[in-house]
Amino acid sequence: MxxxxxxxxxxxxxxxxxxxxxxxxxxPLAVMVIFSFLxxxxxxxxxxxxxHWNYGRILGWAxxxxxxxxxxxxxxxxxxxxxAFTNVLITLLICYxxxxxxxxxxxxxxxxxxxxxxxxxxxxxxxxxxxxxxxxRPSGFLNTTLLGLGVISEPIDIIFTETAVLIGMAYILLPxxxxxxxxxxxxxxxxxxEASSDLGANPFQTFLRVTLPSTLPGIAAxxxxxxxxxxxxxxxxxxxxxxxxxxxxxxxxxxxxSARNWPFGSALSVMIMLVMFLAIVIYLxxxxxxxxVR
Amino acid sequence: MTQAAESIVEVKEAxxxxxxxxxxxxxxxxxxxxxxQQGQFVTLLGPSGCGKTxxxxxxxxxxxxxxxxxxxxxxxxxxxxxxxxPVNTVFQNYALFPxxxxxxxxxxxxxxxxxxxxxxDHRLKEALExxxxxxxxxxxxxxxxxxxxxxxxLARAIINQPKLLLLDEPLSALDRNLRQSMQLELKSLQxxxxxxxxxxxxxxxxxxxxxxxxxxxxxxxxxQIGPPDLLYHKPATRFVAEFIGDSAIFSGxxxxxxxxxxxxxxxxxxxxxxxxxxPGDHATLIIRPENLSLAPPNPDDSVSILDAVLEQSVFRxxxxxxxxxxxxxxxxxxxxxxxxxxAFSRVSPGDSVQLAFRRNIPxxxxxxx
Ligand SMILES: Nc1ncnc2c1ncn2[C@@H]1O[C@H](COP(=O)(O)OP(=O)(O)OP(=O)(O)O)[C@@H](O)[C@H]1O
Ligand SMILES: [Mg+2]
Numbered sequence: 231m232x233x234x235x236x237x238x239x240x241x242x243x244x245x246x247x248x249x250x251x252x253x254x255x256x257x258p259l260a261v262m263v264i265f266s267f268l269x270x271x272x273x274x275x276x277x278x279x280x281x282h283w284n285y286g287r288i289l290g291w292a293x294x295x296x297x298x299x300x301x302x303x304x305x306x307x308x309x310x311x312x313x314a315f316t317n318v319l320i321t322l323l324i325c326y327x328x329x330x331x332x333x334x335x336x337x338x339x340x341x342x343x344x345x346x347x348x349x350x351x352x353x354x355x356x357x358x359x360x361x362x363x364x365x366x367r368p369s370g371f372l373n374t375t376l377l378g379l380g381v382i383s384e385p386i387d388i389i390f391t392e393t394a395v396l397i398g399m400a401y402i403l404l405p406x407x408x409x410x411x412x413x414x415x416x417x418x419x420x421x422x423x424e425a426s427s428d429l430g431a432n433p434f435q436t437f438l439r440v441t442l443p444s445t446l447p448g449i450a451a452x453x454x455x456x457x458x459x460x461x462x463x464x465x466x467x468x469x470x471x472x473x474x475x476x477x478x479x480x481x482x483x484x485x486x487x488s489a490r491n492w493p494f495g496s497a498l499s500v501m502i503m504l505v506m507f508l509a510i511v512i513y514l515x516x517x518x519x520x521x522x523v524r
Numbered sequence: 525m526t527q528a529a530e531s532i533v534e535v536k537e538a539x540x541x542x543x544x545x546x547x548x549x550x551x552x553x554x555x556x557x558x559x560x561q562q563g564q565f566v567t568l569l570g571p572s573g574c575g576k577t578x579x580x581x582x583x584x585x586x587x588x589x590x591x592x593x594x595x596x597x598x599x600x601x602x603x604x605x606x607x608x609x610p611v612n613t614v615f616q617n618y619a620l621f622p623x624x625x626x627x628x629x630x631x632x633x634x635x636x637x638x639x640x641x642x643x644x645d646h647r648l649k650e651a652l653e654x655x656x657x658x659x660x661x662x663x664x665x666x667x668x669x670x671x672x673x674x675x676x677x678l679a680r681a682i683i684n685q686p687k688l689l690l691l692d693e694p695l696s697a698l699d700r701n702l703r704q705s706m707q708l709e710l711k712s713l714q715x716x717x718x719x720x721x722x723x724x725x726x727x728x729x730x731x732x733x734x735x736x737x738x739x740x741x742x743x744x745x746x747x748q749i750g751p752p753d754l755l756y757h758k759p760a761t762r763f764v765a766e767f768i769g770d771s772a773i774f775s776g777x778x779x780x781x782x783x784x785x786x787x788x789x790x791x792x793x794x795x796x797x798x799x800x801x802x803p804g805d806h807a808t809l810i811i812r813p814e815n816l817s818l819a820p821p822n823p824d825d826s827v828s829i830l831d832a833v834l835e836q837s838v839f840r841x842x843x844x845x846x847x848x849x850x851x852x853x854x855x856x857x858x859x860x861x862x863x864x865x866x867a868f869s870r871v872s873p874g875d876s877v878q879l880a881f882r883r884n885i886p887x888x889x890x891x892x893x
Contacts, residue, residue, distance in 0.1 A: 425619035427606045428584055429633035429684065439636070443623045 266496035274490035284497035303481070303498075310478040311505060313395060314460035318453045320400045321407035325452065329412040330441075344412070347405050355402060359469045362398050363389065366470065390472035398466040403459060407452040414448025415441075454513050458506050478502055531559040531598070532688050532720045533583060533611075538592035540578055540744075552578040554744035555592070560688065560720050560737075565711065567723045569731040570741030571767070576724040577616075579741070580690045583722070585609050597687060612681035613690040617697075618673050620665040626652075626676050627661040633684040651683040654713065671702050682713070688720045695730065707733055728768045732756065740764050758887055765810040765887070772813075772856040778805040787888075791852040796828040798883035806891040813845065815885050816858035818867050819878035830879040832856065834871050844869060848877060 269281040286292050288307065292299035332343050350358060365371045366389040373385040388394055418441065426436040442449075464479030471477070478498060485495030540553040552575040560566050568576045581587040583594055585606035593600050601609055612633070620629050627648055634644045652658050655675040665673055674694060681689055691710075695703045711734050714721045725731055731738050732752040740747040740755065740763070748760040759765035765773055776789035778801045785802075787795045787809050801807050819829050832848035835855065846858045846868050858879060860868050871877055 419619070421615060421617060421619040422621060424586055424606070425613075425615060425621070426632070426636075427586075428611075428613045429636065429680065430607050431632075431636040432605075432607050435636050439632070440621060446623075 262496045262499055265493050266500050268493050270491045270493045274492065276493055281493065284493045285501075287494065288497060288501060306476050306481055307478050307498075307501060309475075310461055310502075313392065313399070313477065314457050317396060317399045317403065317460045318407075318456050320396060321404055321456050322411075322449065322452065324400070325404060325408040325411050326449075329408060329415045332412060333416045333418070340416075344409075347408055350402075351405070355465065356469075358402070359398055359466060362394070362401065363469055366394050366397070389470060390474050392471070392475050394470040395467050395475050395477070398470040399460050399463060402466065403456045406455040406459070410451035410455060411445065411448045414445045414451075418444055450513050450516065454509055457509055461505060462502055530562050532562055532596070533560045533722070534558070534595040534598075535579070535583070536593045536595070538579070538582060538594065539590045540575075540582060540587060541590050551744050553582070553589075553592075556741075556744070556746055557592075558739055558746065558749060560722055563718050563720060564736045565714050565721045565723065565734060566737045566739065567725060567731040567735035568739050568741060569725060569728060569767070571726055574741040575744040576726070576741060577692055580613065580692055580722065580724060583609075583688075584611055584613050584690055610686055611688045611690055612684050612686040613692065614674075614677045614681050614694045616692045616694070618665075618677040618694075620673055620676055620680075622665055624664075625661065626657065626663050626665070626668070629665065629676055630679045630683055632680060637684075647683050651679040654682070654716075655679045670697055671706070674698065674706070678710075678713075682717060682719065686719060688722060689714075691721060691723045693724050693726070695725070696727075703730075710734065732768070740767065742767075759810060759889070762808050762889065765808070765889075770813050770857060772811045772854070774809045774811075776807065778803050778807055789852070793850060793852045793854075795830065796883065797886075797888055800888060801890050808889040808891065810887045810889070811856070811881055812886070813857040813859040814861070815881045816856070816879050817860040817864035817881075818871070819880035823880060826883055827880045828883050830856070830881075832877055832879050834873050834875055834877050836873050837869065837871075846871075848879060 265276055266284055267280055267282065269277040269279045270284075271277050283292055287299060288303045290299055290304075332340055335343065363370075367373075368385040368387070368389070370389075372388065373382075376382045377385065422440050422444065423436055426440045427433075431439060462479045462482075463477065464483045467475050467477040467480050468483075471480075478501070482495050482498045482502070485491045485498065489495075535556055535558050538553045538556040539551070541549045541551050544550045554575075556575075556579060558566075568579060570576055578587060582589055583596075585601065585604060589602075593602065595601070596609060596611065621632065624632070630651055631644050631648050634647060639647075648661075649658070652661065655678050657672065657675050657679065660668070660672065660676075665676065668676065674697070677694070694710075695706050698706060707730060710721070710723075723731075723734065732755075735752055737749060738752055738755050739749050742763050748755060748764045750758075755764060755768050759768065762773060762775065765771055774787060774789050774793070774795060776787045776793075778785045778797075779788050779794075780786045780803065782802055783799065785797055785799070787797050787801075787807055789795075795809060797807070797809060819827065823829055830850060832850050835847045835849050838845040838847065840859070843859050843861055843865055846860075847855055848858065849855050856879070858868065859865075868877075
């Protein structure tokens with residue numbers, strides 16, 4: 231039981247954060263949810279009438295007068311979820327072996343590698359992504375190199391494809407997968423691996439039965455940290471996906487900035503949020519609980 | 525059966541050196557040879573850092589030897605990885621898998637070996653019964669006490685029916701009472717299972733109570749191998765004598781005739797000793813507290829007398845321990861029993877006493893010439 235003094239201290243410590251989040255996070259969020267149920271104004275803005283067709287346009291029922299149901303919205307939505315999920319897998323497959331390797335280095339090298347991994351944060355995101363445009367475009371570094379080596383005879387179309395978007399997203403989100411993974415792999419108790427080997431498990435069995443389950447919290451944290459920004463991302467598809475690979479983030483951006491349909495943009499945002507919320511709930515139920523028992 | 529088939533594990537002139545981070549090398553094992561016979565409880569005893577863990581790890585396969593060999597069941601295991609060696613280990617920190625339940629931990633070895641579920645369940649039940657943990661199947665290691673965790677580690681190892689079980693100070697984390705009851709349990713478990721135990725400890729009492737054979741290690745070398753009573757009564761070296769049991773130890777040179785030799789220490793104390801050593805020999809005399817009592821009124825030739833002053837008497841439950849000081853300043857303890865104890869208890873601290881021991885009982889180590 232917490233004593234009265236503890237309670238008072240807790241209140242003192244939590245109040246500023248709670249107020250800040252309440253005003254600057256929950257406030258706008260509430261505005262967004264409310265807007266998503268209002269009628270779009272003719273020249274932007276909103277009219278204060280209840281209007282559920284914002285969701286209808288995405289999910290399959292439209293008001294028929296002003297707007298049509300178009301499956302393209304649902305398609306873009308599912309494509310975004312799929313790309314975000316694929317990106318989680320890509321970053322996981324790249325980062326897990328890397329983190330295993332780094333955790334085996336000496337302390338000085340480990341610190342250095344972690345520093346290197348956070349280094350790209352010092353450069354603007356747009357600049358870094360534009361470098362990928364230079365690399366991937368038809369006359370870019372990749373194509374000229376492959377052509378020069380004779381691997382290909384014609385430039386390959388890679389920019390403005392899903393592949394390009396995945397490359398870009400994996401590139402910017404790698405650290406978010408690497409750092410939590412590395413943190414949990416580094417904590418891994420080496421004597422557990424020896425115990426497993428002692429009990430007759432070969433290295434592969436040990437990996438599956440001890441290493442992987444022990445680092446599951448890191449995997450889950452990394453997955454959530456990569457999934458959420460991937461889903462809402464609009465800069466990467468904008469620069470590397472062009473008009474062909476729209477993601478839901480681009481759609482939201484368009485609705486707010488060009489189409490000036492705030493309610494529809496809000497409805498799209500609420501959809502994204504629901505998926506993220508689901509991801510976090512799964513994370514907490516699966517992983518959070520086993521963490522508590524430890 | 526041949527000799528080779530009987531020894532479960534044999535270590536031959538094992539040498540292991542580690543590069544020390546501060547430069548140079550640490551010789552953790554210095555030409556170690558030992559054999560563990562079928563059904564034996566063998567203890568490795570030695571102070572911290574003497575190489576006990578290293579020796580276990582070379583047998584379980586986590587450490588390679590620089591030279592020498594390890595034979596399991598008569599065959600060299602050079603290059604055989606730990607997971608293919610028919611030995612199991614109870615680790616000092618238990619190393620239980622935190623994400624698995626008690627039963628998950630215990631059947632781990634059977635699962636990776638691909639044993640069928642029905643047999644697994646059967647053996648799980650049996651192993652848990654043996655260590656007294658039935659009903660704990662679904663707990664996680666974090667939900668167990670230290671003693672219970674220790675039992676899980678034990679069950680996890682014995683369920684695989686290894687030829688040899690290695691135990692690295694498994695009791696050191698337990699409190700005294702629990703440790704003593706676990707000592708007896710381990711001993712009877714070993715007897716029932718008929719598996720060889722190679723048990724590491726730095727607690728000499730533990731080694732004496734549990735073992736068939738004790739291997740005393742010091743700085744990577746074997747000081748002595750033998751059954752507990754031999755080590756206690758006939759220590760081969762001064763180190764063994766100091767390490768096992770309480771004793772007063774005197775080193776010096778033998779003077780006088782061969783018929784009545786006297787050990788003279790560097791500070792001039794002369795102690796008559798039994799026959800055996802020749803004049804000029806370097807010798808070490810080991811007197812256990814229970815060998816000392818008050819001198820009888822008319823001592824004959826079979827006892828030696830030491831003049832001393834009683835400093836204090838300490839109550840020890842069944843007996844007293846009488847701490848005396850010799851003329852040269854060394855203190856020496858006596859724990860006589862029965863009538864001898866009664867006689868001694870009438871002496872008050874500060875009084876002079878004559879301590880006596882039977883010449884043929886204390887052990888004399890003759891070191892040279
Ligand atoms: N990996 C290693 N690198 C360098 N030196 C080591 C290594 N492992 C052990 N040593 C050294 O080898 C010697 C023996 O170590 P070992 O762990 O076998 O001792 P121990 O008898 O088990 O001691 P304790 O009772 O404290 O567990 C020690 O001097 C130790 O410092
Ligand atoms: Mg040790």
